[in-house]
Amino acid sequence: MNTSQTKWLVGLALALFALIVVTEVRRPSGPAKSAAEESLVPQLRPASVTRVEFTRSNLTFRAERAAGQWRLTAPLAYPAHDLALNALLDVCSRLRPQLVIGPPQANSPADFGLAPPQATVLFLQGGAPVELRIGSRTPVNNQLYVQVAGTPHIAVTDAKLLELLPKTADDWRDRRLLSLAGVKFDRLRVRTGTRDLVMQREAAGQAWRITQPAPDKRGNATLLEQLLRDLQQWPVQRFITDDPRADLEPFGLQAPEAELAFAAGTNDVLVVQFGRSPTNAPDLVFARTPATTNVVLVPRDRLEALRAPVWEFTEHRLLDPLPADAVDTIEVVGKESFTLRLQTNAATNLVWVADDPLRTHTDPRLMSNFLANLVTLEAVELAKDVVTDFASYGLAPAVRSLSLLKSGTNAVGAATNRLVARLDFGERRGVDAVFARRQDESSVYVVPLGDVERLAWALFRIQDRVVWNFTSNQVAAVTVEFDGRGRRLTRAPNGRWLEGAEPVDELRNIALEETCFRLGQLRAEQWTDLGASRLPVLGISDTSHRLSIELTGPPARTNTVTFGFVPRGRNAWAAIADPRTGLPLVFEFPRSLYYDYVVQYLGPPK
Numbered sequence: 001m002n003t004s005q006t007k008w009l010v011g012l013a014l015a016l017f018a019l020i021v022v023t024e025v026r027r028p029s030g031p032a033k034s035a036a037e038e039s040l041v042p043q044l045r046p047a048s049v050t051r052v053e054f055t056r057s058n059l060t061f062r063a064e065r066a067a068g069q070w071r072l073t074a075p076l077a078y079p080a081h082d083l084a085l086n087a088l089l090d091v092c093s094r095l096r097p098q099l100v101i102g103p104p105q106a107n108s109p110a111d112f113g114l115a116p117p118q119a120t121v122l123f124l125q126g127g128a129p130v131e132l133r134i135g136s137r138t139p140v141n142n143q144l145y146v147q148v149a150g151t152p153h154i155a156v157t158d159a160k161l162l163e164l165l166p167k168t169a170d171d172w173r174d175r176r177l178l179s180l181a182g183v184k185f186d187r188l189r190v191r192t193g194t195r196d197l198v199m200q201r202e203a204a205g206q207a208w209r210i211t212q213p214a215p216d217k218r219g220n221a222t223l224l225e226q227l228l229r230d231l232q233q234w235p236v237q238r239f240i241t242d243d244p245r246a247d248l249e250p251f252g253l254q255a256p257e258a259e260l261a262f263a264a265g266t267n268d269v270l271v272v273q274f275g276r277s278p279t280n281a282p283d284l285v286f287a288r289t290p291a292t293t294n295v296v297l298v299p300r301d302r303l304e305a306l307r308a309p310v311w312e313f314t315e316h317r318l319l320d321p322l323p324a325d326a327v328d329t330i331e332v333v334g335k336e337s338f339t340l341r342l343q344t345n346a347a348t349n350l351v352w353v354a355d356d357p358l359r360t361h362t363d364p365r366l367m368s369n370f371l372a373n374l375v376t377l378e379a380v381e382l383a384k385d386v387v388t389d390f391a392s393y394g395l396a397p398a399v400r401s402l403s404l405l406k407s408g409t410n411a412v413g414a415a416t417n418r419l420v421a422r423l424d425f426g427e428r429r430g431v432d433a434v435f436a437r438r439q440d441e442s443s444v445y446v447v448p449l450g451d452v453e454r455l456a457w458a459l460f461r462i463q464d465r466v467v468w469n470f471t472s473n474q475v476a477a478v479t480v481e482f483d484g485r486g487r488r489l490t491r492a493p494n495g496r497w498l499e500g501a502e503p504v505d506e507l508r509n510i511a512l513e514e515t516c517f518r519l520g521q522l523r524a525e526q527w528t529d530l531g532a533s534r535l536p537v538l539g540i541s542d543t544s545h546r547l548s549i550e551l552t553g554p555p556a557r558t559n560t561v562t563f564g565f566v567p568r569g570r571n572a573w574a575a576i577a578d579p580r581t582g583l584p585l586v587f588e589f590p591r592s593l594y595y596d597y598v599v600q601y602l603g604p605p606k
Helices: 003-023 082-094 159-164 221-231 301-306 364-375 449-453 506-519 591-602
Strands: 049-056 059-066 069-074 099-101 119-125 128-137 143-148 154-158 187-192 195-201 208-212 238-241 258-264 267-274 284-288 295-299 329-333 338-344 350-354 381-384 400-409 415-428 433-438 444-448 475-482 485-491 497-499 527-530 546-551 557-563 572-577 584-589
Touching (some): 049 082, 195 221, 433 449, 506 591, 584 591
Antiparallel strands (some): 099 154, 128 143, 143 154, 187 258, 195 208, 238 295, 258 267, 267 284, 284 295, 338 350, 475 485
């Protein structure tokens, strides 16, 4: 049974009923208001009502409201169904009579089942009671005679009003197994069989720790907060008994099979016990809250969720959420070792810069992706809870590692780097995973290899995607080479282009200027590889299409790019000399720039 859906349907039905009652008012013509035009209970103010009491025959159902919460006080003490009571108040405050019967007919209330009434609804607000008396049904049209105590007339209204009134105490009971409203707790304990699972948090919305079973673990805060919300929607399917002296053995509650406890410090403030399932309903389980002593039946699925392995409740992300200013230094040890430092440039933009001789700037988008991949990196398995020999996992020393630090000064004013977090990665586990650990834990995790490889283990992966930057006025000449053949275009000081000794036509001159302008702002779509090992696979060789752009100084220099294959529908592969290492740096050359300008105006010689 879906409690949320049930509430929605009940609310919809009540809203439709209210709409029917309101829209079926029969208003007489003329400017003067009659009793039929006024609310049936005009003095009723739902927000001010502190008690609702319904009496039928010798049965009385009473609910009282304090601090915004309804609670049943008769025929038993129990949390009340807020939605049902508030709906009754709302409908009664808006109810209009469909017909008003005045004296002398109203002087004989017995004729309408009102002497004595079939039932009464008493509303207490501000110490002043408002009583609605309910009589018999009308002979036709499914209507009902009602009267407000102290008024001389009798009203006729829709008999659907009876659907809002309880037939048993269960109708006004809160159908939730538990509610945490007003419950202050900082510890959640789940005992199932011999296992005790204890989860602790400092304050609402803050980090959780799993303190049992040992050792301490980080709790999955998002999952646990959702678990708390789900527990409060655990629906009661049936109320079995309210007798505090009932024999609990038939329900498996004499020695409960499981227990859920919310505690503040060492004191339990709310406990729910679970027994066995009925033989004819294995999907249900008997439950009992000692504070209310009653036994109920609830769906078993949420109990099974509480019995999940401890790993399901732990935090799978290797890094804890960090404030934006918590880290300003990242040290990477992997295929290449480098350090990144966070700086603020003149435009107040945050830029990560490498501690290399060239002060290599990172690309904002690539760096953002790197950080996003880092903070969302998740383990898929716990290899071992407590490890004393990390060498067997390739973690002492680690194959590669990432350290997050925060710079500052110590007590004597010396610069320091405080370690915020460090992740170590070791040997492969199988073909698609690696072992990993946090520096502050004794556990070893298993992490997908692909997720680890997406991190920046070489600086070129995240360096600024600006390949070069020059203006067309700086270009002195362009040399095109392909398959052993070449051509050379030169640019005269007046801006005219020549091929050999012959000037090109005006249209081509404009096109060459635009091509050089766009090449001067070249940005890699993506960095692909560093080194010569993959050049043949990508179609980059000594006979490939190559452009050499000679620039005037100071200093005069030549920028060279070599093109490889152009996969269908994708960017062209290209390579330049990496300014840091001198090795071939392969990247994705923008497809439109390659075809629309480079091939069109600087293509291989005809």
